[in-house]
Amino acid sequence: xxxxxxxxPGLVKPSETLSLTCSVFSDSLGRYFWxxxxxxxxxxxxxxxxxxxxxxxxxxxxxxxxxxxxVETSKNQFSLKLTSVTAADTAIYYCARGFESGATVLDQxxxxxxxxxxx
Amino acid sequence: xxxxxxxxxTLSASVGDRVTITCRAxxxxxxxxAWYQQKPGKAPKLxxxxxxxxxxxxxxxxxxxxxxxxxxxxxxxLQPDDFATYYCQQYKLYATFGQGTRVEIK
Numbered sequence: 001x002x003x004x005x006x007x008x009p010g011l012v013k014p015s016e017t018l019s020l021t022c023s024v025f026s027d028s029l030g031r032y033f034w035x036x037x038x039x040x041x042x043x044x045x046x047x048x049x050x051x052x053x054x055x056x057x058x059x060x061x062x063x064x065x066x067x068x069x070x071v072e073t074s075k076n077q078f079s080l081k082l083t084s085v086t087a088a089d090t091a092i093y094y095c096a097r098g099f100e101s102g103a104t105v106l107d108q109x110x111x112x113x114x115x116x117x118x119x
Numbered sequence: 120x121x122x123x124x125x126x127x128x129t130l131s132a133s134v135g136d137r138v139t140i141t142c143r144a145x146x147x148x149x150x151x152x153a154w155y156q157q158k159p160g161k162a163p164k165l166x167x168x169x170x171x172x173x174x175x176x177x178x179x180x181x182x183x184x185x186x187x188x189x190x191x192x193x194x195x196x197l198q199p200d201d202f203a204t205y206y207c208q209q210y211k212l213y214a215t216f217g218q219g220t221r222v223e224i225k
Contacts, residue, residue: 044206044216045155045208047215105153
């Protein structure tokens with residue numbers, strides 16, 4: 001069974017860049033799109049963007065000017081960078097695997113990591 | 120952007136009840152809708168996709184249906200493990216989640 005694990009700083013200062021990495025275990029990145037999803041406390045889920053190991057990326061237009069999602073196949077990892085963060089970016093950030101077909105149906109998820117934006 | 124509007128936001132029910140949650144898309148999305156279950160402190164779990172196709176291991180008391188742009192998640196007989204928050208998600212164009220429905224004990 002594939003396992004995903006998010007890692008990165010739990011505290012980021014306003015206006016700085018949030019950087020997270022998702023490590024994938026027991027599966028290859030190769031056949032899937034890999035997504036980032038976030039959830040502010042007590043609120044709904046919000047899809048951020050996704051990456052394929054071939055380099056293709058798709059972003060939520062709400063974030064498109066601030067995010068970069070990239071993949072490092074040699075490490076079986078993919079990453080999220082979100083620039084110019086504010087308190088509104090405080091949330092639990094999840095990484096997740098999408099279906100092989102390319103549909104953004106997320107069948108495997110990491111446990112999530114809380115990122116707080118505060119000075 | 121494709122929006123999905125989920126209702127109700129909270130639902131109080133008892134074990135054994137039949138429970139229905141509705142999700143309406145802002146435009147035609149075919150069957151490109153998934154349902155997830157999330158328990159406190161946990162990641163969401165995929166229940167079904169294509170509107171009604173159950174994931175392996177999901178109990179058959181869960182079912183889904185569609186009428187036009189309105190989708191329904193039904194739990195035929197609510198079990199103690201089913202008290203959770205449920206989200207719908209369209210994936211015709213990337214992904215948009217509904218606002219969530221919290222199913223609580225009556």
